[in-house]
Amino acid sequence: MKISGRILGLGAAALALGLAAPVAAQSLGDQVQKQMPSLMDIYKDLHAHPELSFMEVRSAGILAAEARKLGFTVTEKVGGTGIVAVMKNGPGPVVLVRADMDGLPVTEQTGLPGASTVRVTTKEGVETGVMHACGHDTHMTAWIGVARLMAANKRQWSGTLVMIGQPAEERGAGARMMLADGLYTRFPKPEYAIAFHDAAQFPAGMIGYTPGYALANVDSVDVTVKGLGGHGAYPQATKDPIVLASRIVTALQTLVAREISPLDSGVVTVGSFHAGAKHNIIPDEAKLQLTVRSYTDEVRTQLLDGIARIAKGEAIAAGMPEDRMPTISVAKDEYTPSVFNTPEFTEEMAAFLKTGFGDQRVVQMPPVMGGEDFSRYGREDKTIKSLILWVGGVPQAEYDAAKKEGRTLPSLHSPFWAPDAPAVISTATEALASMAMKLMPKG
Numbered sequence: 001m002k003i004s005g006r007i008l009g010l011g012a013a014a015l016a017l018g019l020a021a022p023v024a025a026q027s028l029g030d031q032v033q034k035q036m037p038s039l040m041d042i043y044k045d046l047h048a049h050p051e052l053s054f055m056e057v058r059s060a061g062i063l064a065a066e067a068r069k070l071g072f073t074v075t076e077k078v079g080g081t082g083i084v085a086v087m088k089n090g091p092g093p094v095v096l097v098r099a100d101m102d103g104l105p106v107t108e109q110t111g112l113p114g115a116s117t118v119r120v121t122t123k124e125g126v127e128t129g130v131m132h133a134c135g136h137d138t139h140m141t142a143w144i145g146v147a148r149l150m151a152a153n154k155r156q157w158s159g160t161l162v163m164i165g166q167p168a169e170e171r172g173a174g175a176r177m178m179l180a181d182g183l184y185t186r187f188p189k190p191e192y193a194i195a196f197h198d199a200a201q202f203p204a205g206m207i208g209y210t211p212g213y214a215l216a217n218v219d220s221v222d223v224t225v226k227g228l229g230g231h232g233a234y235p236q237a238t239k240d241p242i243v244l245a246s247r248i249v250t251a252l253q254t255l256v257a258r259e260i261s262p263l264d265s266g267v268v269t270v271g272s273f274h275a276g277a278k279h280n281i282i283p284d285e286a287k288l289q290l291t292v293r294s295y296t297d298e299v300r301t302q303l304l305d306g307i308a309r310i311a312k313g314e315a316i317a318a319g320m321p322e323d324r325m326p327t328i329s330v331a332k333d334e335y336t337p338s339v340f341n342t343p344e345f346t347e348e349m350a351a352f353l354k355t356g357f358g359d360q361r362v363v364q365m366p367p368v369m370g371g372e373d374f375s376r377y378g379r380e381d382k383t384i385k386s387l388i389l390w391v392g393g394v395p396q397a398e399y400d401a402a403k404k405e406g407r408t409l410p411s412l413h414s415p416f417w418a419p420d421a422p423a424v425i426s427t428a429t430e431a432l433a434s435m436a437m438k439l440m441p442k443g
């Protein structure tokens, strides 16, 4: 898609900030367009070389080298493979700009030139393709674009820019690890944290914003349902864990339907149910894997407590002895807290973006039940104002065709996800750089 609108040129931005307009300044949009050939080379390289969570060494190296060239002070290996690039440019606020870097264990099937052919064997011993199926390659490329713009326009802003390349977003771990490794103590602590995520459900070049809750609390829960195994022909001599686990699965449906307020949001999905090996054997165990989603901490607690209560209650109803109660484990390391975009700050930034991109391109989006650990940068200290934007990635022609034919579009994480990368990268670069400059006005 050809992008027509442009965010405030530097002249207009300077006027909006109460400054004298620089003579013959190039608009930010024009500066982005000049960078695009080089940024697309970087994008193609990152896309062809995706790395799984905690293994983003090459990607981090590319970001670090670019930032160093631009005059940032760069620290590597923060929270594993994370990087922190700081540019101090006079008095003023501290603004954090984040990109995540990891790819996914997905074998790319877009059939496009430049598709990833990377294959790895995971720590679990599974051989898999690797793909930037969540578009983190567009995030990293725009990050470089923002770094270039901020360095080139240093005379237009005053403050401290902290740009971070975060590992392991897909494992819900990277943000936590960077914070635990001193992101807010070893480096300037931000007053504002901003980022974007590419979006697979609306057209390329659109910007979406969601004030307040935007993405969900995500918990992974394992339930091991114990039974007493035996011959399939003699159920009276057994306690069948398949029947018990089935009852648990059914009863879990009442948590969202009957226990939380209809005005709150929640999801309890049993995504995996494994038991048994043969027709005529009653196994002694069944294993369930759940994803549990919510926005508020209260609903999260209610759902997790409810799962434990229902599992135990059904086991008692099935006559299981006390020492064969189900065990429940919540994967604390993979918990992703819900994203809460600071409402007034979000509205303020959306209004600002509309002045540059136009009302048509900047639209409010409903919250979704996906997860993003960007949430942690704002949760760590509630005085930090944070906002993650969506930037649409679906090629316009494909969006129109899918709508006409009633087809669903490939989602993020799909092996077929092929964003209009130039539109995503140019839009995000311009949006994030203009926001950072707006937040760090000169004088």
Ligand SMILES: [Zn+2]
Pocket: 134, 170, 412, 413
């Ligand atoms: Zn993802």
Ligand SMILES: [Zn+2]
Pocket: 134, 135, 136, 169, 197
């Ligand atoms: Zn993602």
